[in-house]
Structure formats: C-alpha cells, structure tokens
Amino acid sequence: MATTTSTTTPRERYRAQIRAEIKQHAWEQIATAGASALSLNAIAKQMGMSGPALYRYYLNRDELITELIRDAYRSLADAIRAASGPGTDLGVLAHALRRWALDDPQRYFLIYGTPIPGYHAPDDTTAIADEIMTALLDACPPALPDAPASPLEAHLEEHRAWAADHPAPAATLRRALSFWTRLHGVLSLELAGHFTGMEFDAALLFAAELDDLLADAGGPPGPR
Amino acid sequence: MATTTSTTTPRERYRAQIRAEIKQHAWEQIATAGASALSLNAIAKQMGMSGPALYRYYLNRDELITELIRDAYRSLADAIRAASGPGTDLGVLAHALRRWALDDPQRYFLIYGTPIPGYHAPDDTTAIADEIMTALLDACPPALPDAPASPLEAHLEEHRAWAADHPAPAATLRRALSFWTRLHGVLSLELAGHFTGMEFDAALLFAAELDDLLADAGGPPGPR
C-alpha cells in the first residue's frame, strides 16, 4: 500500500486542514444567517478554540469572505463546465445553473447579491467569470445570418473586448448576455423570495424564459 | 397669511422631524457603505447626540432598516405611478424603473438585493408590491387572442391569486412577469458592477431587452 508521499510539510497540511475546516463552518453560518452575520468568533468557538486563534489562518474577516467568494465562483464554474461539452445546448447549462443556485442560495448571492460599495472582488474571479462566459458562448447555437443587426449588436461589434478570444459574432454575444441576465433575473427574484406571496411555480417561469431564449435561435416567431 | 393649524402636537412634530433626520443620515450611510454597515451610533454622533438617544425614536436597528425598506418600496411605487397613466406603455415604465434604480443603487438593493435568511419584510410592502404589479399589468398591451397558450400560461391561469383583482388574461400575467424579471436581471447585474470589466454600454442592453419585450407583443417575429 503506497501511502502517497506528499511534497508538503506536516505543518502545511495541518494548516490547510484547519483553513478548510474554518471555511466549512463559515459556509454553514452563511447558509443559515447570511454573509453579513458571519462571525469569526463564533467559528472559533465551534471549533473549540479562542477567537484570536483564527487570525493565524486568515488575516481578517474580509480575507475569509474573499476566499469564500472565490470558492463560490470556482464552484459555479465547475458546475457549468461539468454540464458543458461538445454538443451541449443552453438548456443544459441553464438547468445546471439553476440547480447550483437552488443548492445554496446564499452562495449564489455571495456572487450575484448586493455589492458592498467599498469592496472589490479579487482579480482571479474575473478569470473565472471569463471561463463561465466562454462555456456560455460555446453553447450558444450559431446565429442566423440573415437577421438584421440591432443597435445593441452594432455596439457589441465594437465593444467585444470581453470576448476577444472567442470567435462568436455579435449576435451570439447578445444572446449570451440575454441568457445571463434573464435567467439571473428569474433566479435572483425566486431565491430572494419575491415570488412567495404569489402562488405560481417559479420553475415554470424559468423554463418559459429559457424556451424564449432557445426559440429566438431557431426559426419560428418566438413570442406568444 | 394663514399659518396652517396642524392637528399634531409640537412633540409629535419634533419627533417626526428627528425621525426623518435619522433616516436621512441612514440613507447617506447606506449609499456610501451599504446597509450592512449602517450604524446607529455613527448616526447619533453625526446628529450631535449620544448613541442611546436614537432608541427613543427607533426600537432597534432592524426597525430603522424596516422603515427604510418601506420608504424605498413607497418611493419605487411613486416613481412607477408617476410614469403611469391612461396611455402609458411598458417602455415608459421601464425607463422610470431604470432611472429610479440608477438614482440610488443601494436603495434598489434594499428591496431586490441579498435577503437576510431570518428577516421578513413588513406586510404593507406586499400591498405596495401589488400596486406596482397592477401598474405594470395596466401598461401591458392586450394579448393577441390567437397565440397558443404555453405551459406557463396554463399554469398561471390556475395560479393567479396574486392578480385576482385584475382582469388581465394569463398571457398578460406572463408578460408582466417577464418584464419584471428581465429588466431586474439587467439592472441588478449592472448596478452590482458585473459588467464593469466588459466595456459595453449596459443602457443598450437594457434597451434591447425592453425592445424584445415590446416586440413580442406586436405581430413581428420578435427575435433577431
């Protein structure tokens, strides 16, 4: 039996484990009380040690939250990539997104929720966001060549730096943006509970919006 | 010159003025640092009095925030109503919504941002939400009678308690929901800064989404 000889020192392994344990408790707190209620002190007590001990592992509360945001982004990108493939369409991606969001709403809001005015997301999250956008563009069906370019598409033709390394035409960029904003619109309101008073099934609204997005690709009229 | 004889006592008037002043400082704090950073202590100091004094005017921090949420809802409803009228279409409403949102992003997020798991919005906000939804339904163009009913519309036909006092058909309800979720999707991501990296103009995306919503009403194909 080959015990995997790691290149890390015992101290490093211990450190990594404690850091992971801290994050796990942090996620539990966030899921039940939201990110604003996250308390380093409470985490320390749950782990059976005194408050200041955690500062050996995270510089401060912000650094921990930043890492949680990074992990959330990473997790979303993984979920999207797991659903992506050579023949995937937007529908598969959409349902992967929805399942990921419903799986832990507060994790979703950590990325797409209320921004803190002063706070800036770490740089590597933009790389992950790019990765997600690329998967999205890949899944977009090829645009119809005969459709007239809208003002937005003309604008995107000249402002496509965010998709510079993707060959998709402006019509596809616009489709990807609509996919993103429309599904986020439904998901965000659903997760925030804005539909609770009304008795309809948010899943059907999500599906209908998705249908519209897919229908606009093929030939038929699309609206209803 | 008739000095308006008010029915309120001096004490009540003073109280109302201080409460308003507190709220004003609260809005400033929220605009610059977000709602989670709102500090009663800091407000008291800004007003030149000691911390506990504020508890004469608001039971606690939550009650102040609740009132701010109520005011935000009220303000949104007023903005929508001001834009509404006998002949208004969805476009006018959409731009009123967008202007209101851009005017104070944190106020928008106070309503539509990350929900606090434990917190429940006050009951009267649902009444205001209904008012907004009614204005929205009123502005929706009459649905085409020949369009086939989608699964969502069939579902809405049976779950329309939230629009019980409005004669609009299911197709219109679906249109209103799409209007809400799509525009919120664009606005929310724009205000949260998720478009900042990409260089395109969010206003054009908003306009394009609005065009799609309006086009689906009239006859022509709609997509592009």
Added chain:
DNA sequence: TAGCTTTCGTGATAGCTTCTAACTGGAACA
C-alpha cells in the same frame, strides 16, 4: 402662573464583535 406629567437626552453598563500584542507550550527540524 404654578405644578404635574410626559418625554427627551445623558452616562453607566452588559455583551457582542473585530483585531493587536505579548506570552507559553509543544511540534518540527537539524
């Protein structure tokens, strides 16, 4: 006008938070 009552603002205090500083004990390493 005089006195009573209500209410406003204060300082003190408890308990929570983040975060720093100094110290101790033990594990890893040479």
Added chain:
DNA sequence: TGTTCCAGTTAGAAGCTATCACGAAAGCTA
C-alpha cells in the same frame, strides 16, 4: 539533543447594539 518556529492562549483596545436609571426640559392642565 538542542534550537527554532509556530499554534493557541489571555489581555486588552475600540467598535457596535441595546438596556437602565437618572436629571432636565418641555408641554399640558388646573
């Protein structure tokens, strides 16, 4: 077997929410 490094401790500063008891001021009423 030392020596070094680091984890975790307690103490403490500064901030927060929130409660309490007190004094003072303002309004209401006789």
